[in-house]
Amino acid sequence: METRRLDKKATEAIVDSLLETYKNDSGTNFIEVTNLPFQEKVIEILDMLRELLFPGYTGRERVTTSNLEFVVGDLLCKVNDELTEQVERAFRHACRIKKCEDCDCRKKAEDAVYHLLGELPRIREILKTDVAAAYDGDPAAKSYEEVVLSYPGLAAIATHRIAHELYLQDVPLIPRMMSEWAHKLTGIDIHPGATIGERFFIDHGTGVVIGETAIIGRNVRLYQGVTLGALRFKTDKNGRLIKGGKRHPTVEDDVVISAEATILGDITIGKGAVIGSNTWVQDDVQAGVTVKMENPELKIAGRGAIKNHLRDAKH
Amino acid sequence: METRRLDKKATEAIVDSLLETYKNDSGTNFIEVTNLPFQEKVIEILDMLRELLFPGYTGRERVTTSNLEFVVGDLLCKVNDELTEQVERAFRHACRIKKCEDCDCRKKAEDAVYHLLGELPRIREILKTDVAAAYDGDPAAKSYEEVVLSYPGLAAIATHRIAHELYLQDVPLIPRMMSEWAHKLTGIDIHPGATIGERFFIDHGTGVVIGETAIIGRNVRLYQGVTLGALRFKTDKNGRLIKGGKRHPTVEDDVVISAEATILGDITIGKGAVIGSNTWVQDDVQAGVTVKMENPELKIAGRGAIKNHLRDAKH
Amino acid sequence: METRRLDKKATEAIVDSLLETYKNDSGTNFIEVTNLPFQEKVIEILDMLRELLFPGYTGRERVTTSNLEFVVGDLLCKVNDELTEQVERAFRHACRIKKCEDCDCRKKAEDAVYHLLGELPRIREILKTDVAAAYDGDPAAKSYEEVVLSYPGLAAIATHRIAHELYLQDVPLIPRMMSEWAHKLTGIDIHPGATIGERFFIDHGTGVVIGETAIIGRNVRLYQGVTLGALRFKTDKNGRLIKGGKRHPTVEDDVVISAEATILGDITIGKGAVIGSNTWVQDDVQAGVTVKMENPELKIAGRGAIKNHLRDAKH
Numbered sequence: 025m026e027t028r029r030l031d032k033k034a035t036e037a038i039v040d041s042l043l044e045t046y047k048n049d050s051g052t053n054f055i056e057v058t059n060l061p062f063q064e065k066v067i068e069i070l071d072m073l074r075e076l077l078f079p080g081y082t083g084r085e086r087v088t089t090s091n092l093e094f095v096v097g098d099l100l101c102k103v104n105d106e107l108t109e110q111v112e113r114a115f116r117h118a119c120r121i122k123k124c125e126d127c128d129c130r131k132k133a134e135d136a137v138y139h140l141l142g143e144l145p146r147i148r149e150i151l152k153t154d155v156a157a158a159y160d161g162d163p164a165a166k167s168y169e170e171v172v173l174s175y176p177g178l179a180a181i182a183t184h185r186i187a188h189e190l191y192l193q194d195v196p197l198i199p200r201m202m203s204e205w206a207h208k209l210t211g212i213d214i215h216p217g218a219t220i221g222e223r224f225f226i227d228h229g230t231g232v233v234i235g236e237t238a239i240i241g242r243n244v245r246l247y248q249g250v251t252l253g254a255l256r257f258k259t260d261k262n263g264r265l266i267k268g269g270k271r272h273p274t275v276e277d278d279v280v281i282s283a284e285a286t287i288l289g290d291i292t293i294g295k296g297a298v299i300g301s302n303t304w305v306q307d308d309v310q311a312g313v314t315v316k317m318e319n320p321e322l323k324i325a326g327r328g329a330i331k332n333h334l335r336d337a338k339h
Numbered sequence: 340m341e342t343r344r345l346d347k348k349a350t351e352a353i354v355d356s357l358l359e360t361y362k363n364d365s366g367t368n369f370i371e372v373t374n375l376p377f378q379e380k381v382i383e384i385l386d387m388l389r390e391l392l393f394p395g396y397t398g399r400e401r402v403t404t405s406n407l408e409f410v411v412g413d414l415l416c417k418v419n420d421e422l423t424e425q426v427e428r429a430f431r432h433a434c435r436i437k438k439c440e441d442c443d444c445r446k447k448a449e450d451a452v453y454h455l456l457g458e459l460p461r462i463r464e465i466l467k468t469d470v471a472a473a474y475d476g477d478p479a480a481k482s483y484e485e486v487v488l489s490y491p492g493l494a495a496i497a498t499h500r501i502a503h504e505l506y507l508q509d510v511p512l513i514p515r516m517m518s519e520w521a522h523k524l525t526g527i528d529i530h531p532g533a534t535i536g537e538r539f540f541i542d543h544g545t546g547v548v549i550g551e552t553a554i555i556g557r558n559v560r561l562y563q564g565v566t567l568g569a570l571r572f573k574t575d576k577n578g579r580l581i582k583g584g585k586r587h588p589t590v591e592d593d594v595v596i597s598a599e600a601t602i603l604g605d606i607t608i609g610k611g612a613v614i615g616s617n618t619w620v621q622d623d624v625q626a627g628v629t630v631k632m633e634n635p636e637l638k639i640a641g642r643g644a645i646k647n648h649l650r651d652a653k654h
Numbered sequence: 655m656e657t658r659r660l661d662k663k664a665t666e667a668i669v670d671s672l673l674e675t676y677k678n679d680s681g682t683n684f685i686e687v688t689n690l691p692f693q694e695k696v697i698e699i700l701d702m703l704r705e706l707l708f709p710g711y712t713g714r715e716r717v718t719t720s721n722l723e724f725v726v727g728d729l730l731c732k733v734n735d736e737l738t739e740q741v742e743r744a745f746r747h748a749c750r751i752k753k754c755e756d757c758d759c760r761k762k763a764e765d766a767v768y769h770l771l772g773e774l775p776r777i778r779e780i781l782k783t784d785v786a787a788a789y790d791g792d793p794a795a796k797s798y799e800e801v802v803l804s805y806p807g808l809a810a811i812a813t814h815r816i817a818h819e820l821y822l823q824d825v826p827l828i829p830r831m832m833s834e835w836a837h838k839l840t841g842i843d844i845h846p847g848a849t850i851g852e853r854f855f856i857d858h859g860t861g862v863v864i865g866e867t868a869i870i871g872r873n874v875r876l877y878q879g880v881t882l883g884a885l886r887f888k889t890d891k892n893g894r895l896i897k898g899g900k901r902h903p904t905v906e907d908d909v910v911i912s913a914e915a916t917i918l919g920d921i922t923i924g925k926g927a928v929i930g931s932n933t934w935v936q937d938d939v940q941a942g943v944t945v946k947m948e949n950p951e952l953k954i955a956g957r958g959a960i961k962n963h964l965r966d967a968k969h
Contacts, residue, residue, distance in 0.1 A: 030731075030764075035734075036727075039726050039730060043723060043726065045775050045778040054711045060799075060803075062713030064712070079361065079369060081375070082377070083375050083376065083377030084379070092358065097351075097354045100353060100357075101345075104345045134345075138345055142349075142353060145356040145359065148357065148360040148361075161580070163580050163581065163582050163583065163584070167433075167511070167512075169369075169512065170511075170515055172369075174516050174519040176519065196796065196800075197803060204804040209523050210523070211522075211526050211545070211841050213860060215794060217794070228548045230522070230526045230547075230548070230841070231545070231564070233858045233860070233878050248528070249564065249861070251878065258793075264790070265791070265792075267796075283566050283601055284564070284566070284601055301601045301619055302601050302932070304932045304947060315954055317619060324628050325631075393684060394676065398694075407673065408673060411673065412665060412669045415668060416660075453664070457664075457668060460668070460675050475895065476895070477895075478884070478896065478899070479845060479866045481897070484747065484751075485826075488691075488693065488827060488831060489834040491834065491837065524838050526837075544843075546861045563843070598881050598916055599879070599881070616881075616916045616934055617932070632934060639943050640943065
């Protein structure tokens with residue numbers, strides 16, 4: 025029996041047939057694409073931005089009142105240089121696809137990054153309200169520091185508030201690369217397009233999905249597995265999806281949405297409503313109401329039973 | 340059109356307004372906080388602890404019967420040094436918040452770490468039962484080694500058994516940093532406060548949430564998306580959450596909880612009960628029973644149908 | 655009060671009792687196991703394989719039409735060397751467990767890797783259809799490049815298509831190490847045994863579980879939290895699980911399965927069926943039908959109501 029070892033000839037054959045598959049592809053090919061944003065660099069920049077928002081929190085660098093101004097100034101300049109480079113690559117890439125030739129991609133990149141950096145103080149103020157909301161909303165939270173150091177919900181919303189500013193500046197690719205990085209780390213998938221108010225808290229978080237056109241008010245709390253998704257997609261006369269268009273829920277102020285609730289479509293959950301666990305909502309919910317599943321009809325086999333599982337008063 | 344480039348003046352303006360946001364914050368500020376535990380170091384220590392529990396499993400270091408004692412002794416001393424340093428930082432941090440001045444944080448750290456290290460042989464014995472439970476409970480498991488090398492449920496419970504010992508010693512911040520690291524890697528969110536018996540197996544695991552005051556017996560098996568959560572929170576007369584207090588389920592021995600079941604509140608799931616997929620349980624369940632959704636009322640459109648979806652006998 | 659510091663004697667005591675726990679264990683012990691595959695190396699190899707499938711996409715290396723052939727040839731040879739080494743370790747490990755002495759593990763490894771590398775051009779062609787399916791199926795997708803650079807569903811299926819080839823060659827340990835790596839990164843848990851057709855798209859993805867014996871046709875779309883799982887396990891006369899055997903669903907072409915649907919057992923979801931969110935299906939579904947929950951019976955408290963939540967026409 026001959027070993028099917030990879031000799032020179034076999035290697036060349038595989039290389040050739042791989043090269044064949046790279047030909048004439050648009051979009052799955054990154055050859056001669058010198059300006060593609062670089063994933064690892066985008067993550068490094070994100071780390072620096074989070075350090076600007078919570079200086080010293082990683083413990084990597086000792087930050088004191090005497091060196092603070094220099095640490096911050098230095099980080100800000102680094103972020104500006106490196107992010108501008110990556111954003112320029114993303115704009116150039118978009119221009120190549122659109123065969124546009126007269127864009128000043130460098131200038132667009134500088135403008136977009138300038139916008140983001142100018143928003144950092146405001147983002148920091150909003151994040152403080154998010155930290156407070158987590159502490160106020162979770163009986164297990166022992167201190168604000170614990171929230172900043174370990175809560176995945178805080179990591180996700182901090183990343184989102186950064187990515188969203190770049191999304192608003194029409195930066196291609198990078199906002200989604202940032203939000204997918206947070207998704208990897210936290211299991212929380214917030215599209216950079218989503219609009220989210222202050223005092224936002226996601227507890228536990230794994231499996232949360234917030235769609236591109238969702239609008240979330242102030243002081244909203246979500247638990248793990250909550251979806252704010254689209255119900256159905258519009259198609260053109262050729263049956264192709266129409267991209268864009270409001271298709272996700274609007275959630276007004278002070279709403280609480282419990283674990284695993286699935287809320288679909290361009291509906292409105294009114295101010296102060298409470299949506300129970302495992303519900304499935306596809307219609308508007310008026311302000312102030314509590315929505316939960318009817319006492320679930322559980323089937324019980326064996327020698328025991330659920331005690332009083334229909335005792336209404338208890339719910 | 341002028342480019343809004345980040346010149347020196349613009350940089351100074353942003354730095355100044357960022358500095359403004361750092362002022363007078365408690366808890367979102369890590370400036371002059373020289374003793375904060377360092378996330379990356381905590382993860383390194385966790386890796387060493389897992390190496391002590393399963394020597395050689397990463398393949399990073401060749402472990403033989405001749406070098407074993409030295410490898411283990413060396414790792415143990417390293418963990419002791421580095422973890423004591425991090426735990427001391429965590430205690431100092433807590434003292435700073437409480438404005439306590441007479442704690443011997445170093446001594447408290449040495450005691451806590453000594454406790455954990457002394458528990459390692461016991462943790463190792465329990466983890467063996469967890470590995471066996473995974474192998475016995477999953478038809479896809481090919482060997483014990485596969486469980487140790489690749490099962491996320493095993494990584495999560497191994498981390499939990501370590502973090503829980505530090506939690507029991509009232510170490511601030513670090514237990515949660517450890518459990519959130521496991522959460523990142525596995526999608527399984529076990530609060531370090533949870534009490535969990537031997538032969539514990541979580542299959543697949545993504546989306547599992549186990550709350551701080553949950554108590555789980557021996558030989559319990561959970562699937563992906565299971566929540567053992569809190570139903571409602573107690574508040575004081577000012578409407579603020581009361582921290583602490585038993586608020587999560589007690590799950591007795593030999594219980595199986597299927598995918599996506601949501602179990603909420605300080606209820607008891609009796610010995611040997613089986614909780615079906617996608618159920619939503621908020622009341623005590625007696626020992627030995629099987630709880631499942633009534634045959635779901637599914638609505639069917641189009642030319643076909645679910646075959647016999649109400650055939651009761653089959654369920 | 656004496657500090658319980660870890661002195662030499664205490665260290666020796668802990669080391670001794672740890673050593674005791676390492677004795678006589680099969681499967682949780684990796685001592686003298688010189689051929690175990692090395693997790694970090696497996697991940698490095700996986701990165702190289704993904705670079706072969708989408709050359710240049712990480713931005714790490716500049717790929718041009720002039721250097722392409724060399725980059726690809728070089729990567730292919732590296733993957734061949736390093737993967738053969740790891741696969742050989744995995745085979746040797748299996749032989750040690752089975753006490754088999756006459757296997758040519760090196761040759762088996764060379765054959766398995768040769769098979770995988772020869773399949774790469776075909777895998778690349780199939781992945782192009784997966785990218786197209788993601789773009790066509792998600793209104794938020796802005797370009798093919800965005801899908802390749804940031805969609806977790808694409809990362810998961812690319813890894814699966816590689817791991818599955820090694821699974822088909824009966825390589826121990828490594829396919830699952832690869833699929834668990836993708837699980838960590840994406841929250842999508844696809845067992846390397848699953849058979850999946852072209853144009854496969856998982857949107858969002860966190861919490862998806864696809865079991866070992868699932869069979870999925872062409873042009874199937876899944877959303878976050880979908881389980882294609884096993885319902886019950888067969889046991890032998892001693893009550894031990896019987897390993898193997900078809901126990902997961904078969905999903906035919908053109909099926910769409912919405913968020914959080916749980917589909918259990920060796921059933922068939924017929925061609926073109928649509929399974930609604932949060933459903934729980936344990937029986938065959940005929941081709942072409944739409945299955946959804948009956949309008950959920952939601953209980954509403956407070957001053958408002960769900961508007962028309964039973965308006966059937968709207969659904």
